[in-house]
Amino acid sequence: MKNTALYDTHVALGAKMVPFAGYNMPVQYEGVNIEHETVRKGVGVFDVSHMGEFLIEGPNALELIQKVSTNDASKLTIGKAQYSCMPNDNGGIIDDLIIYRIKEETYLLVVNASNIEKDWNWISSKNDVGAEMRNLSDDYSLLAIQGPKAVEAMQSLSSHDLSAITFYNFIVGDFAGIEHVIISATGYTGSGGFEIYCKNSEVKQVWDKVMEAGSSFGIKPIGLAARDTLRLEMGYCLYGNDIDDTTSPIEAGLGWITKFTKDFTNSEALKAEKEAGPKRKLIAFELDERGIPRHDYSIVDEQGNDIGHVTSGTMAPSLGKGIGLGYVVTEQASLGNKIFIQIRKNAIPASIVKLPFYKG
Structure with missing residues (x-):
């Protein structure tokens, strides 16, 4: 297992450390609900240095990015970022990512920790245009x-x-006495704020100054468990749960980042899927009764027929009710439709709702 540059800091703060995506990561400090509420109402800081960073440069950088990603990166100007995903050849998703345009011919791709090697190999295999690629993942930290x-x-x-x-x-x-860091407003919690990209050798200074500056505002360190409940209340997809190598961006409700104004990997098949309509869809639901939906629980109809499965679920701290995402057959995916989540022997009624769950 790898450690982030702040491993000793988390241990000293009493964090519960768990293996996650090949790293020892802080899952919680005081507790999920306290940390969740801290971010919703005040300010918290996450160490997400396990994320991967690739630099793609040169006159053909954009051409490579356009080929491997679904969104239209030609729309990016310097200082703008874009959410996108990389499709595979079979209708699924290699990864979701954020693309930053740093300079005229320099782009930063931020990918999920568990997919760093897979993504690097995939993009490299598509790089027949001579774009310069550098994997910075082991050298950079992210708060x-x-x-x-x-x-x-x-x-x-x-x-x-x-x-x-x-x-x-x-x-x-x-930022925090360090020159040339990236300060980015691309957070995944729905409560505002920003991210800091800096070198591993700089992150301890940044962390200490962040905690010091935030002390009078009640700042707290926040673990990955609260990061998950926060993103789920917004309905943001988590790779490995809601999207993976078997789910298409069309099924996953990511048509808004899938632009058919350009050619990209498997774009013809995805365009045909969009026009025909997917056979299943990712839906958001709230339980009508007490219960906590969990990953892979079955979703059934009123007659008890299996119509899909839960991909993410939790007891939403901000809402005090069970919420989740899951795939169901398209005929059952309309807003307001009643579905049932199979929690052990009980089929708990739930309603399909519009995202986000948390309205702020």
């Missing part, structure tokens, strides 16, 4: 400072106006 008080709490650490960095935009500037 996510999230919550409605994040900007106010951190403003003293940068000469830049942090409130001016709007969602899916970023700057390269000074």
Whole structure:
């Protein structure tokens, strides 16, 4: 197992460490609900340095990115980021990722920790255009400072106006005494804030200054368990749960990042799927009675027929009810439809709802 540069810091803070995507990661400190509420109402900081970072450069960088990703990266200007995914040849998804345009011919791709090697090999196999590729994953750290008080709490650490960095935009500037870090508003919690990309050798200084600057705002370290409940309340997909090598972006409700104005891997088949309509769809549901839906629980109809399965589920701390995502056959996927989640011997009624679960 690998450790992030802040491993000793987490242990000293009393974090419960667990293996995750090849790393020892803090799953929680004080407890999921406390940490969740800290981010929803105040400010918290996550160490997400296990994420992967690839630099794609040169005159053909965009051509390679366009070929491997579904979204239209030609729309990116310097200082803008874009959510996208990489399709495989069989209608599934290699990974979801964020693409940052750093300079005219320089792009940063941020990928999921569990997929670093798979993604690197996939993009490399498609690189017949001579784009320069560098895997920076082992050299860089990533902190996510999230919550409605994040900007106010951190403003003293940068000469830049942090409130001016709007969602899916970023700057390269000074932060916590370090020059040339990426300050990015691409958070996955739905409560605002931003991320800091810096070198491993710099992250301890950044962490300490973040905790110091945020102390009067009640800042707390936040673990991966709360990160999961926060993202699920927003209905954001988690790779390995809601999307994987067997789920298409059309089924997963990611048609909005799948642009058929260009050619990309398997684009013809995905376009045909979109036009015909997928056989199943990813839906969001809330339980009508008490219960906690879990990954892989069966979803059934009123007669008890199997119509799908849960991909992510939890007791939503902000809502006090069971929520989840799951795939069901398209005929059963309409908003308001009643479905049932098989929790052990009981079929618990649930309603299909519109995302996000948490309205803020």
